[in-house]
Amino acid sequence: MAFSIYDFTSFNQAIDHALYASLPPVLAVIVEMTIIGLVFLVFYAVVGLFLVYAERKVCAFMQNRVGPNRVGPYGIFQTIADFIKLLMKELISIKNSDKLLFNLAPFIVIIASFMAIAAIPFGKGLQAIDFDIGILYVIAVSSLGVVGILLAGWSSNNKYSLIGAMRSGAQIISYELSVGLSLLTIIVLAGTMQFSQIVEGQANGWFIFKGHIPAFIAFILFLIASTAETNRGPFDLAEAESELTAGFHTEYSGIKFAFFFLAEYMNMFIVASIAATVFLGGWMPFHFSGWAGFNHVMDYIPPFVWYLGKTAFVIFLMMWFKWTFPRLRIDQLLNLEWKYLLPINLVNILVMAFIVLMGWHF
Amino acid sequence: MDNERLTERIRTLVPEAQLEENKQFLTLVIPADKFHDLAVNLKESEDTLMDYLFCLSGVDMIKHLMVVYHLNSTKHGHSVELKVKTENRENPAFDTVSDIWQAANFYEREVFDLFGIRFNNHPDLRRIFLDENWQGYPFRKDYVDEVNIVDL
Amino acid sequence: MGVTGKYFFSPGQIVTEQYPENRKTLKMAERFKGEVIMPHDENNQHRCTGCGICELNCPNGSIEIISTRIETPEGKKVRIIDKHIYHLSMCTFCGLCIKTCPSDSLAWGQEFEHAVFDRSKLTKVLNQPGSSIIKGIE
Amino acid sequence: MKEVIHTPVPDIEEEEYHINMGPQHPSTHGVLRLVVSLQGEIVKSLKPHCGYIHRGIEKMCEKDTYPQIIHLTDRMDYLSAHINNHAVCLLVENALQVEVPERVKYIRTIIDELTRIQSHQLWWACYGMDLGGLTCFFYGLRDREHILDIFEESFGSRLLHSYYTPGGLMQDIHPNFQKRVKEFIKYFQKKIKDYDRILTGNVIMTERTRGIGILSKEDAINYAVTGPSGRASGFSCDVRKHYPYSVYDKVEFREVLFTEGDTLHRYYARMEEMRESMKIIEQLIDNIPEGEYSAKMKAVLKLPAGEYYQRVETARGELGAYCISDGNKTPFRLKFRSPNFSNLGVLDKISREHKIADLVAIGASLDFVIPDIDR
Known part of the structure; x- marks a missing residue:
């Protein structure tokens, strides 16, 4: 294949062989796991910090402001400074709160997003676990986060938090359907749930182009539903600051608040990368069938640049939503899901299945 | 309805009403015990229809305490200023008009809070601005507070 | 979305006042009410x-x-000020002192960075030490 | 034998709980405290607790001379500071029967309308923010800066101007004033289209507020809800039309009236008022007559003994100043009938059976300024 220059499989195998050659098998597995864990931890922190910075800059530009500009050139160290501040802040413990759950909640939220990131393909061979039910796994794991949010709202013994958590629960459970169904549309087209194969399937054209209108509709639906699932505006009812002060994380401070904060941005990153992988071809370069020269040039751009570029595009779209639209009300939110998104999704799947059956797709 | 006919109208309902001359609005002083019935009548009658209570103020006239009602009819456009007075400074009380004009609910609470005038049958007569256990009524002329009121 | 998008891609419209950095170029309006001062020649x-x-x-x-x-040497009894004390902490900047002053001795100052660590520093003496009144003002 | 006592078991469905919104809450725009009884997310009843910044302005006025009162009125409804000043100035002028120069009347009218626009801009900004569209907040404040700059140039301050005095103005307007106001009108006519595109035409906003917090015309009159909030219910209460002061009788403008009375139409009413205000300014700005900026007033103003009532239309409704004078240089009693105080009374009625999110929207659409409630 043309883009084999950026294939990381052989690189991974080399490390693997070297480890197995020098260490007993159990130790080798442990070392590999540690390496991957560390790599993800660093990646997680860097992406989280960068996203916070990006969000602040994007919204600042949309609002005719400068945004962070004090710490470092253009304020790029602002989020790092904020993070250090959060680390040093006092952890408030609240009277009459459920201590165990209160402390557990941020970890559940952050672990859920950590687990989801493992299945995401960053490039050929750059994937921690390549499940054959990858999509299902990601959907399942990313919705674990709501347990953390519910616990946080319940255990902090604050009515605002509780309302926020309940809203969040209702919201995520209903929007999970739309996320699943819109992904299912593509699964029908791709015929597999494995991320690596989905990406491979898009070698000669991204699914959003291959699948005609249904794929495009699925993409839009996925964007809406995933924005809602990550509790971001205009669906940020769980933390609607003008109504519930800060919703479920009202009572959290310091590093625990930072966990929620990071997890929110990481969830955004995860859904954006799923959108990029499933709809926009993941790390696959942009190809026009027939334009060999053009395609060849595209191949020289490394796959993770493609991948990150697409993810950034989706994230930008989500930020654009957030900073434009006012917030929905809870009944409108559920109406939108159950009365509009879900029926459209179901019809969409049928249409897609029909297209696949007739072989009308590219 | 012009002022003269309005005066006549109120006089027929409350013969004791005293007219005050040379005022911006038609001004009448009404005995406190007759006031509520008069207010109902003014609000309900088709030709007066005083449906808009636009101002309700308490005044401490040193000799007596007074509540001033500014009424207006949004349909006919006439206005009237009614006053009720009491010389009882210890336990002044009038009948509430908050059952007639809902706006009076808050106004009367304000007057109660600052002047200590009670309104009988008021649904929720509590202090509105000041603390529940505040002593005295600050807007009265004889109120003394050496800590919070600084004379310049 | 169109509106926010338009502003995002036209960063020339940024309106933030970068305050401590633009101190040198920052110019308040000429009638700005910063504090009451007494101009001296x-x-x-x-x-x-x-x-x-x-x-x-x-x-x-x-x-x-x-x-x-x-x-005075001519034998007239005149009042002169020792101190014109101005409590900035109590001032509401209504401008009545400046408007009513019969000899126009007070004016608005442009200074607006009034933050100090000690409240007593907000009490100012407006006439400078050793100053005197311009001749011919009654 | 032990007596069996049946304690009534509270029905879980029926159980209500209370939350305190405020005094420090992002959507109360100040220190208003609302004790809200909720059932799930439905507001069952609501009790406002005010007084957190009650300063006793009416009592303070009894110690001040009339020119000194002006600076206190600034601090009631700080967003329509000029209009509050106007009430006291008109009260004193009418009581003393002083004829103020035409120039002053024109300038006052223009500045009042500018104040109204900037107040509504801030309201628009906060309304957007309360509904969750934070970007609106910055756009609103961005455009408000232009008016504040004009104010700063002419009067020296941005919020609390104390610019009117009984009889006229503190000082003449700045030479640039007319030019800059015209520039602003041109600028804002463009920007208000942005406002429409980003919030008025937004389907989320319209669907969230349509049919929410309906206030009928009868209730509006009964609760004395004035200003744009009352006019959205069809209560024709514009003091500028009914009891014109300054030069409002000489300008053409429309009293914005709707009949629906829900949150959405309170929004529309204010948006329309901004446009009407711009029309008023356009009619006047080129025709400011030459002349003195203040009438000749005595050094000490003593109102003849008697009672005076003066009303003006602030950005939020009818402001009445009721003055009892005993012939001294200070008023015997000065009562302000502030629009927000009576508008607050209706909040309980119209927000019942709505959700918390609606309560926030209703509160935003009534546009409270807390210092005006507390005085």
């Missing part, structure tokens, strides 16, 4: 006669005038 002379009208007109008691009566 190059001979360290002011126009205040110590009549006390500003003190009377101030709604908050933020002006205090300490004056003494002296006898």
